[in-house]
Amino acid sequence: MENYFISEAALLYQKTYSFIDDYQKKQSDHTSASIIVPVDYKKEFFNFIDKVNVKLMEDKDNFYGYFLFQMTRKIRFDISSPTAVNFKNAKYVIYFNPLIFLTLTLEQMETTIKHEILHIVSLHLLRARDLKNNYSKLALNMSMDIVVNTYLTHLPPDAVTLHWINMTYSLFLLPFESFEYYADNIQTALDSLTKTKNIPDADSKTNEKIKTKYDPKTTHDIWNDSDELDNQTLKKFTEKYIDASQKGMIPKYLESMIASLKKSLYELPWNLYLKKMMGSITCDRKKTTTRRNRRQPERLDLPGHLKNHKAKIIIAIDISGSISDGEFKQAMQEVLRIVQNYNHEITIVECDDEIRRTYVVRTIQDLKERINVRGGTKFSPVFEYANTKKIDLLVYFTDGLGENELLISPKKYKTLWVLSGKGDHLSLKNSYGIIKKLSPLKAEDEILDFDDVEKGGYSMNNQESISMQFD
Template structure:
C-alpha cells in the first residue's frame, strides 16, 4: 500500500531526476552554442507546480494557513539561476516567487513549507524596501544574512543550509541578541565582515570561477547571491508597494494568526513612511567615534599583554563636515532649518563642525559653534562636483560628512570616502542623487516655502521648526 507521504516522495524524486536531465541537455547544447537558453518542457513545469500546489495545500490545512492563502496570490516561475531554493521579487504588478528545482527538490515537505514562509516573511517585513536603503553602506552579504536571521528566527524545519542567529554568532564570534531589527544585525555583521577581511590576505578567485562555470545554473546555496533577483523588481513607489502588500495580507487572513505574525503585520500597518534625515543623523552620531589620543593609563585593546603599546582614549573632538551645494536649488530657508537641526542634534557630543560652501569647487570653509556663526551664502552659481568635498574630508580626517545638495552632479566620485560616514540630504526640489554609488544613505529634505527670496541668516528664528515637520517617521 502506497501512503500519501510515499507518493509525495516519489513525485519529488521523479522531478529531481528530470531537472538534472534538463540541466545536462542545456550544458551539452551550450558547448555547441554559447547563446542557447534553458528549455523547460511543459510537462515538467506542470508536474512541478502540481507539487508546489500540494505543498500549498499542506500549508492551508494547518494553523499557518495564512501562508497558503498568501502564496495563492503570488505568481510562480522556475529558475535554475537562483542560489537558493526559493527567491522573490515584485514584477508585473505582482509578487513573483521563483523556485530552483535543483535545490527545492532536495528538501522534505516541512522544509519546503518553511522556505515558502521565509519568502513571505521577507515581504511582510518590507525587506525589499529596507534592504535597498542600506545598499550604499553595507555589503550584500551583511544585508542578506541580517534579513535571513530575522525571518528564520520564527521558523521551524529550516533547510540544512539556513542561516540562523546561533550559526552567525558562532561563525563570526558575535553575541547578537534575538528579535532585533534587521538594521541592527546588518550593522553588527558588516563590522565583523570588515574585521575578517582586514585580517585575511586576498586569495585568488580561481576557485570561485570554477564553482560558477555557468551563470544560468546554481546547484549550491550562496547567501551573498540569494536575493539577487530582487534587483529585477519593477520600479514602484514605496507607498504603493506597501498598500499592495497590505491588500494581499488582508485577503490572506482566514483564521487565527501566530503571535509573531500578528505583530509583524501590525508593525507594517502602523509604519508611516521613511525615517527623516534628521533622526537618521541622530542615529549616525551615536556611531561616530571621535579622534583618539594615546595614553599610558590604559592598555592596548588588541594586545593587552604588550605593555610597551599604549592604549587610546576618545577625548579629541569628532570632526563633522556640513557641505552645502550652493549651485543647486536648496533655498536659504531650507538650509537655515537644516543647519539648526544639525546643531541641535550634535550639541551633546564632543564635536567640531565645519561648513563647506561648494559648487564645482570649494568656495568657502569656516567653523561654527551655534546658529549665530552661520554666514550668508556667497552668491556664486557654478556647476556641481562632489569630489572636492570628499578630497577635503579625506585630507582632514573627518568623522562624518553631511552633504546638502539637489543631487545633480557627477556620476562617480574621484575621491572615495576614507574612514568616515556620509549622509546625503537631497533638497525638496531635487529628485535623486546622480552618483551611481553614494557611499552612504540618501535622504530627502522637505521643501520650505519662502515668502521673501532675500531671506538672510539673521532673519531665522532661534526656535526653528519641530523635527517632525520634515517627514513622516518610519520605525
C-alpha cells in the same frame, strides 16, 4: 503523506535532469543554448507546488498558504536558493529552482516558502535597497535571513541561522534584534576577516546559468529585477496581499510585522515631510517685464512676477550627546539635497542648556565638528534665538528629552522636530510643530516620493542583475 511527497519530488527531480543534461551537452559542444523547460514538466511541477500550497492552507499558520495562492510562480535555475521572490507586473513573483527545492523534505519546502513571504512582510526588499551602500551584499543577505529564520522551524540544512553566524564569525549576537543590528555587526566581522585573512570579495559576481546549491552571497540578487516603484506604492501592494491572506489566527510575530508595515504606510519619513514643508513656505514676489501677468496674460503692459524669497532655515542640534556625529552628518546631507532647488540660507545652531555656537552652512564641507560640551538639554534658547531672526523653518535634531514647556513661543515659522534613534518621544507638552523619527540615510541615495522614483529596482543596484528567466 510525507512519503508520498518525497516520492513525487524524487520523480520530478529525475525529470528535471533529463532536460538539464541535454542543455549541458549543448553547452559542451560550444553551441548557443538556453534551458528549455518542457511544458508538461512545468505543469507537473506547479501541480506539485499546488499540493504543497494546500498543505500550507491546512496548517494553523494558513496565512502563508493564502499569501502564496496570490503570487505568480515561475521556474529559474540561476537562483542559488530553493525559492526567491521579487515584484513584477504589479504582482509578487515566487521563483523555484527545482534542483535545490526538490531535494528538501515537505516541511523544509513549506519553510522555504514561508521564508520568502516573511522577507516581503518585513519589507526587506525595500530596507536592503536603502542600506546597499552601507554594507556588503553578503552582510545584508545573511542579516535578513537571520531575522526571518529566527521565527521558522524545519529549516534546510544550509540555512543561515543566528547560531551559525555566531559560531562562524565568533560573535555573540542576540536573537530578535533588527535587520540593521545584524548587518552592522556582521559587516564588522567580515571586514576584520578580509584584513586578517585576505579572503575573496564576498560581492564577486557569478554568471552561472544553473545553480545546484545554496549560496548566501547571491541568494537575493533576483530582487534587482523588480519593477521600479516608490516605497509607499509597494507597501500598499503588500498590504493588499496581507489583508487577503488573513483568514484566521496568525502568530504573534506576524501580527507585529504586519502592524509595523501598516503604521509605516501612513507616516511620512522626516525627510519627505521636510520636502513638503519647503514647498509650502510662503514666497514673496518681485515684478518683471520678462514674464506675462498670470491673471491677465493678454495685457502686455502689466508685469508678471518672479519668486524672490530666500527661505531662512535654522537647523538646531542638541549637542548633549543624544545624536551621533554620523547621524547628524547624514541628516544634513539630506537637508542640503532637499533645499538645493530653493533660494535658501541655513544656519546651524548648537545647543545643550544654552546656545554654544551658530554658523552658516552652504555645503556639507561647511559642517563643523561639534564642540565638546555636554551640558543638560533646554529647547527654549533655540526658540528665543529663532524669534529674533525672522526665519521660515526650524528643524530641531534631538533625542526629545528636555523641558516640559517652552519659556517662549515660536513666532510665525514652522517647526519640525526630528528625534534621534535613541529618542521615542518629545518631553514638551506642546511641540508647536511636527514630530518625526530619524532613520539612517545615505547621501547618494535618492529619496523616494510618489513623484520621485529611484531607478534600479529594490536592492543591490550596484550588482549585476540576473537576466535569465524561465516561464
